[in-house]
Structure formats: C-alpha cells, structure tokens
Amino acid sequence: MNSRLLTIVLSGLALGLTTLGVDIVDRPEKLTFPPLKFEPPNPAQFRVPLKSGPVAYVVPDRTLPLVTISITIRVGSYLDPDGKEGLSEFTGYLLARGGTKSRTAEELEERLAFLAANLGSGIGDDAGSVSLNLLSKDLPEGLKILREVLTEPRFQQNKIDLFRQQSIQGMKQRNDDAKFIKAREQERLAYGDRFWACRQTTEKSVNAIPREDLQTFHQKWIHPAGFVVAVSGDFDREAMVAQLETLFSNWPFKGETPPAIPTDISMSPPGVYFVKKDVNQGQVSILLPGVMRDNPDFLAIQVMNDILGGGGFTSRVMNRVRSDEGLAYGAGSAFPGGVYYPLAFQAGFASKSRSVKYAASIVLEEMTKIAATPVTEEELQTAKRSFVDTFPENFNTKAKVAARFAGDEFTGRFAKDPTYWQTWRSRIEAVTRADVQRVAKEHLHPSKAVILMVGDEKDIELGDSKHPLTFKDLSSGPLVQVPLRDPLTMEPLPAESR
16 A cells, blocks of 8 residues: 555544544644443352352353363362471372373383373362363363372373482472572571471482372372362353262262361561572662461552552562662562462562672662652552553453352452452552551561572672662661572581572
8 A cells, every 4th residue: 555545544533533523633642531330240140159069150251162171179288297298299290191091101101292281280279170172172082181190190200200310300400590599598598497388398308209109199188078179161061060960979088178277377576688699790689577378468568569669660679779779680579468378479580790789778678768758649540540451451361261250269359359359459440549558658668678698699799889788778687697408308418508
C-alpha cells in the first residue's frame, strides 16, 4: 500500500469514527477507557466432592481436543525420616518415570510418546503432584495409565540408580554459584538451622534410600484421601465426574493421614552474616520476620511491598539501586504470605563487591522511608492498578480456573473464605496511604534485619570510596562468619578450604 493510499484510508477511518461520535485524541496519554468489567468464576460451580475421596474441580473447555488432569497430594519433604532426606523427592520423581506393574519405564515412556501425552510427577516441601495432559480421544487409555501409576508404580531399579547418580552430581555443583549459596543460607537464617525445610539431601542420605523405602513411602502417603484434583479440557462434565469416580475407587491400600506440617521456625538474631566466596559480585539478602497469608493486613502489605520493591521498575528499591545509582541490574523485595508458617520478608540484589555496602544501605534507607513518610497518591494508585488490572489473568484459561480453585481447596482457603476472589479487588482498592504506612511501620524494622552477604569479604569491606560505610553502619548486630558447606555432606568446611 503506497503512502497516498494509506493517507486516504486513515482519513476515511478518522472521518468514520468522528461520524460515530468517537473523539480522536492527539496524544496517547489522553486515551481513556471504560472501567474493566470482569467477575471471577464461582468455585462452587466447578467443585465436586467425589464419593471415592478427593475433591475435584471439573472445568470443561471445548476450545481444543485436549484434557489436563492434575492431582495435588498431601505429602512433602517434611515426611522424610532423618538420615533419609530425599526420600520424598525420589518417590515423587520416579512415580511417573519408573514404570508400572504392567510396563517397564521404557515401555511407559514409549507409549506416552505414541499418544503425544505428557505425564509428570514430583514431591516438594509441602505438596506432591501427578499430572497428565493428552488428546481427549485418548482419555480412556490415559486414565488407565494414570491409575496404574498411582496404585502400582514399578520404581524400576535402574531408574532409581540413575536418579541417585544425577542427584549426587547436582550436589557437587552446590557451591559453584553464589546465588545458590545465598538461597540455601538465607533459609537457615530465616527459619532456623534445625527447621525441617532447611534440611538438605546429602550423598549419605540419598545412598541410604533403597527401592523398598520408595514403595513404603508410596503406599503410606499416596492415596485418594490426600488428593485434590483439577481437570480441564474437552469433555462432558458428568461423564468426567463418573470417570474420576472410577479412577479413584477401590484403592488397593488404605494409606495414612499425614501429620501437621511443623511450624517451629526461629529467625537468627539481627546482624550481618557473611559467607566468603571468591567472586567479583556480592549477593545480598535482607531478611525480616514474615506473616501468614490470612493476616488481616496481608493485601495492604502486598501494596506496600509493591511500592517498596516488588513492583519492578515502578518500585523505589529498583529505581534507587539500579536506575539512579547503577549499582545492580536488578533489585527488589518480596513479602509472601505463609500458608503453614510465616514466610520471611526478603529484599535482595547482586552488585559488584565494592558497592555492596552502599547498595544495602540504600535498601535499608528505603525501608525506613516508607515507614516514616506516607507514599504518594500516584505510587498508591500505580501499585493498586498493577494488581487490579492484571487480576483477570488469574482466570483467563479454563486450566487456570481449575488449578487456582484446586490450590485454594488444598491449602484451606476455600473452606475459610469461599468468596475470597469475589472480594479481592475491592479489598485492594480499599487500601489507603495510611494503611501502607501503618503496615510498613509494623513490619519493616531495619534495625532487626538479618543481612546475608555472599562474596569476597575483603573487597566488600573496602567498599566504595565515595560512600564510606562499615558493617556497623548497616546493622548494630555482630558480623557473623557463616561457613561454606561441603556440597556432599552439608557440614561446614574448614576455613582453609573455603
């Protein structure tokens, strides 16, 4: 299309819009849009308590000839016996990859490939999962495979040996990247060295796991009473419910109810905790005690954190540390809500060694400022809009709907507040500048911060000549040397080996 013709077309379009009463603005920022009208689906519409035990969220979707089944399981690494850390991980990984009674692992993999089906499984800290995605025409066969995986896994020995070998090889790389060291040690500082979630697999622990332990763990914990199911795709709702009843009925073993997840966390005292690592960048985490997600102020805390460091390039920490000072590629904060125990507040960044202390001081300064002075109305509205305007993305596919509501069922949110999502936006909108300052004053106390640094201590201590700071300027607490750990045993390494 030549420029003359394009001009005629655009002129005609503009004339047509004007005729329809549509104003043509001369600047993009002058564009206005009507309020977004969206109501989240009602979870009760999809919730089906199955007679066979699980609760299922069944969400038909005829868009594509596919079906996705995801089963969340009440199990986790908190159930690993002492000395056998990794047992749940081995069981979860090999459940769908170690074959079944009627098929070897290789035969199962070949059949799934023929069906173009994806079968996966895993067990994390506080939940396990098994999922299947396949063409709807192959659903009957897929359900038979899923039933056998859940009830009669083979746990093929050569697959166990391979995963054990891969696990040990992965352990050997634990100290290669300062980011991984920081992630490991901040868990210990935030929740306590003896807390179950801070346990690590070791070469000894994974070598102490025979096939029989996987079989015992499976029959003890993998059973329908501990399942919550999300199903979406190309099916008739009533037919799917009947198929799920068949899938989970007449389970060949009873299983046990898992104990409550331990909550005995203990944060380390305030101070600067240092792990020596010969790298040219320092990794930093600033930790404070966290909250539960059902805290009445949780949404106000989320808005506050978005302004402080959670909102990316609109947040204060990112603007100060990256945009204004150029000290880090990325910097930010997170204030998640715990389901079983409070999850710690964390602010963090990576910066060249000499600028680590200065960057840390900026983050602490911003934490102090947001508690001392009300945020601007523009900051407040930007943060609230980022939550409210993206809200529909939580439900923009049927698979997301099923998964979201199944997750709420699993964690108890639906039982406590079945209208949680219906009122979520209005509760976000109700957050005020005073609320933001109030929760910041209550939860952000830089003097109580646990500051973790991983890097070259000598260079970090030298600091930036333009911004001379000591570790005492960052924290009135002590400077604590945290030993680097042997990657295979997780025992502290001798000082000369670090």
